[in-house]
Amino acid sequence: MSDPKAHMTIPAPGKGLDIAREYWTEWGRSWLASRYADLLSNIGVGLFSGSDVLCADDALSRDHGWGPRFDVFRVDEDGISNESLQSEMRNAAPAEWSGVRNRFQFTPSIQVHTACEYFGSFFTNHRLPESLDDWVCCRNALANLESHLHYIRHGAVFYDPKGILGDIQAKLRNYPEDIWFLRMAQLCYDVAHYGEYNFCWRLAKRKDPIASEIAIGNFQHAVMALAIVMDHDYAPYWKWIHHVFQSCAIAGQLDAYLFEVSTTIEYERRATLVTSICKTLMKELVKRDIVPEDLDDGSGLPLFFQAQAYLTSRIGDSAIKALMR
Structure with missing residues (x-):
């Protein structure tokens, strides 16, 4: 010994x-x-x-x-x-x-x-x-x-x-397919809720500093988590999510945007960055056949809300589908 x-x-x-x-x-x-x-x-x-x-x-x-x-x-x-x-x-x-x-x-x-x-x-x-x-x-x-x-x-x-x-x-290596769709639907909702809708359409125009920081933080977390989950992995504890995200296939396209949206305080620039992040992420979802190219139904709703609805429709099990908020 x-x-x-x-x-x-x-x-x-x-x-x-x-x-x-x-x-x-x-x-x-x-x-x-x-x-x-x-x-x-x-x-x-x-x-x-x-x-x-x-x-x-x-x-x-x-x-x-x-x-x-x-x-x-x-x-x-x-x-x-x-x-x-x-x-x-x-x-x-x-x-x-x-x-x-x-x-x-x-x-x-x-x-x-x-x-x-x-x-x-x-x-x-x-x-x-x-x-x-x-x-x-x-x-x-x-x-x-x-x-x-x-x-x-x-x-x-x-x-x-x-x-x-x-x-x-x-x-436990991967989510079952229906849970994978559910988790991506949840994260698409968060991307839309905190980013496309509330930050771009409301908070950036109101110039509300505290609510904006809360929204941007939740938006960034949802974006990184979605990138990790669509790679068929699991997103870790918030403190380490960026560390893990940097190994994602799409990280090279998004990391500079995420960094700048954290460091700039100019509302219009932040809104532009959020929009760019959403467009880049949506292109990747389409490229991987997770959502269709013709996803936009013309309703005017943020695309990630529409992605949430589409991914929920892909869930086969009715009990799992009912879990989507």
């Missing part, structure tokens, strides 16, 4: 995930092998939260939930309870690794879970979805659920000999 003290003087790598992976590989795995060897073949180990999982961490990320940490996932609690195993591991764990101290006062560095219970807890009915009905109950929490789904899909897996974590990641 590795001597934890031998690593305390090594300069910390630039990213927390490097430290976390090493913490498991060189200490956690060795400790389990010496105490509960039979568990090693029946667990998965990784991380599914935190900026480090998204490789978005920096020096400011290190005040909590960063560095020497990992989560253990089990099929069941056979042999020893999760609570007992977690307590033993925390008590035995070195307080410092690679020059970084654990931050127990914020996020425990080692957590032990039953896999299906942990990942199922993000859903309203507290279980992993088996059918569309299991998604229906999440209708009011879909935006919050989506960030967890992003972390599940992109989580860092350190050890998974039986595929406990890999199977769950595969199961």
Whole structure:
């Protein structure tokens, strides 16, 4: 078993995930092998939260939930309870690794879970979805659920000999098609509501500074989330959405617009930028055959409201379709 003290003087790598992976590989795995060897073949180990999982961490990320940490996932609690195993591991764990101290006062560095219970807890009915009905109950929490789904899909897996974590990641890799249409319809509504309609048609003309900032922030979030979701991915927590958005296929066409609309205070210029963002995003939806080229029905409604209606019409399941506001 590795001597934890031998690593305390090594300069910390630039990213927390490097430290976390090493913490498991060189200490956690060795400790389990010496105490509960039979568990090693029946667990998965990784991380599914935190900026480090998204490789978005920096020096400011290190005040909590960063560095020497990992989560253990089990099929069941056979042999020893999760609570007992977690307590033993925390008590035995070195307080410092690679020059970084654990931050127990914020996020425990080692957590032990039953896999299906942990990942199922993000859903309203507290279980992993088996059918569309299991998604229906999440209708009011879909935006919050989506960030967890992003972390599940992109989580860092350190050890998974039986595929406990890999199977769950595969199961939740994408929205079912009807939920995908629903989520895009919701985001099209937000693009229209905060951008095309309320900002361009009302707030920019009223020159209302506070409402304008609220509208622009929600509009930008909806645009980036829609870009991510139409790539068949999940949009993460708002603080990291731009970090993830930059990897989207359409990011190169939109990022300069999004940056300028954040930094200019001139209302007419902002309205022009919002319109340009909407036109660019709509062209991409048409290019991908998500909405038709002749979408405009001549009603005069903002196009993204019309896109919302069209995408809702593409939902096959009546219960899912009824979820659209």
